[in-house]
Amino acid sequence: MFDKTYRQRLEADLAQWEADGVIAPAAAASIRTALPPLSPGINIAVVVAIVGGLLIAAAFLAFVAAHWTEIARLLRFAILLAGMVVAGGLGAWFASTGRAVLADLCASIGAIIFGAGIALVGQMYHLGDDFAGGMLLWSIGAFVAALLTGSRGALAVGLVAACIWTCMRSYDAPDALHLPFVAVWLLAGGLALAWNSRAAAHLVAIAALPWWIATALRFDFDGVQPSFVLANGAALLFGAGLAIAAAPSPRALRLGAVLSIYGAFSLAVVAVLEVITVDDIIRFRTGTAPAQPLWAMLCGIAGVILAFVSAKLTNRAGEAVAGCAIGLVLLAAPIWPASTGGEPWFAYAALLCAMLCLVVSGVLDDVRPRIVAGWLGIAGVIAGITWAVKGSLLRRSAFLAVAGIITVVFATALNRALPRSER
Template sequence: MAITIGLRKHIARWQRDGLIDDATAELLRKDMDSHGSGFGLGGILAVLGAVLLGAAIISLVAANWEAMSRLVRVGLIISVLWLGYVGGAWRESLGDKRFGQALYLIAAITFGAGIALIGQMYHLSGDVSDAVLLWVAGTMVAALLLRSPVLVSASVAITGLYLFCSLDRTSGEPFSYLWLVPVLLFICAGLVWYTKGKAARHLIALLLIAYVLVVRIDLDNATVLWLAAFLGGAFFMMDAVRPGLLERITGWAEALGAYGFVTLLLALLFFQFDIASSGIDDDSIPNQVLVGFAILGCSIAGLVLSGHRNLAVRWIAYTVFSLEVLYLAFETIGTMIGTASFFLSAGVLVLLLAAFVIRMERRLQKRNPKRQVTV
């Protein structure tokens, strides 16, 4: 909403200054209205209210669980599910998508709580991850039948909960999440295409990155990092070299390039962390510096190849480059000089980094004058 208001102010200013004519200004406003997400502050508050209301219903039912008969318990859960899904569909049929999606979310939360409460009531066997898996499956079916973007996002969030619940080794198959999480995310990606739930795409990308890190830590195997670095680098290079092709295939080229870029850098940072945590020996510092140079090289490559057109890649590269320079300085120079000298060196480094960013921004601005960024 704030971005839209800001753009409207800029359009009015351009129109007033004569940079664009009245017809162009009106076309820009109509384009903003037609491509608006329709999910501004009101939609966010509606979803937040749905989450809080769902939590209130769960707390109320759980607090009075023993005082109700079994029939009342089951009937109450089914009633909330029915009101949520049917009420949401009714509101959507009237054109009220915000509260319709909020009612869907209340029903999805109630479904998960109902699984836990009914399982406790009838002493059903199974562990937490099995219950969460049933929850995500039911939410996916609801998202498919109701074509609900918010239920797709909820499915991705519950899949993340399943990932971390699966790390509990007390019961169930210990490593079933290795193949189940990618399958669930693949289904969610299909639901994103079907429901046009664009927000869920970011959740899927973030959960995939979390999945890679969890697998690396859980299995203590660097193979997944190499694979993630390769795939991340491939997506980044496709966006940098052939953005039109990637956009035609996915319709999400810049974001995929940015997520691929951050995945590549995270894998390299994890390799550096592994070297640092393996112990101090004669090869530790040189190996850290070697990986550090690879990180710096990738950061500069990101700026050169796609920083002029992909703002996310640009600022990821700036951030990682700056932090890596300071880290290498701390690991090498910082161990050999005193505190005051280190702060002096760090201050000089930060000023040099600032000069680097300013010069790079000017170069990138010349390559893409349409995007103006204030430094």
């Protein structure tokens, strides 16, 4: 809350209120005194120091790589071990002097060198050819570093390694869900919640996407439509984010808000993917398997329920409308196969209504990212209906015209129903 942008806006408001006589100068001074000090942030000197440190590290790595075959095995391992020790020592010194950004950078470099050490030991001693297992070990080490130092960079390294690990495991065993990654992701989410860090929350939200994508694209999913599986993942991320943000805790509010933003954009992307990728696949499917597995559908239903629970807890109409948006995107999946003999007009209508609900939800709750996601979804769905799918362009133009007329009539009725102050 007390970031630089907020403080600048608050300072401008205090000056304006004081000039207008709304508050006394003494009250404005008391407010300024009560505010906590701003964190130093990243200045030009820190940026230059980071670039210099990266250049020195790159020079060291290039030198070692140029003479790699000439260096004895034990010396190679000692170089990497010394690199981790030096990175940790510098990080501790930077932390003790209050340079948190540089300390975080050192912890991140140490986590990266740890991964290089795992690869080196495996290469030197010809260990088992389990690359995914090595990524898991790297992820564990990076998470330990993040837990001990509070480094967001080390958390990022750990999540990247974990995402590579789960993608490889999903490729190696496509007939089973790779659930261990869920435990790793929950651990990262717990760290983001404990740190109350927006940067960590963004990392956790991004890390959820590769698992769903890898799961949706598994090769042995006979007849399963990837965009329908991804829709359930987006629904769960969106609904869970709203529910976490509804908890009576500033930490939960920050984490949940970030998760819901990524969920909203994921929902918009999935709606577009359904339009541009599903139709031909559904039309020419010959298998009898369902277009989405039961566990995925349960995840989507849980996302809808969580969104409405959040709306009940917060008494926000926008979150209830967001729940409707999630439900409409999920509803398009069972509607689609029913239209194999013609155009899936009802599925198109459901997706357009879902994106409109997403925009309305953002407007009601004054959440700009949700509004942007909804508008992007509307644009993508309309473009997909118009150009990306085979069929009569004349019928599609008629459908879009009818949808536009209905939307304008609805907007007119809504404008008349709202009080003048809310128009």
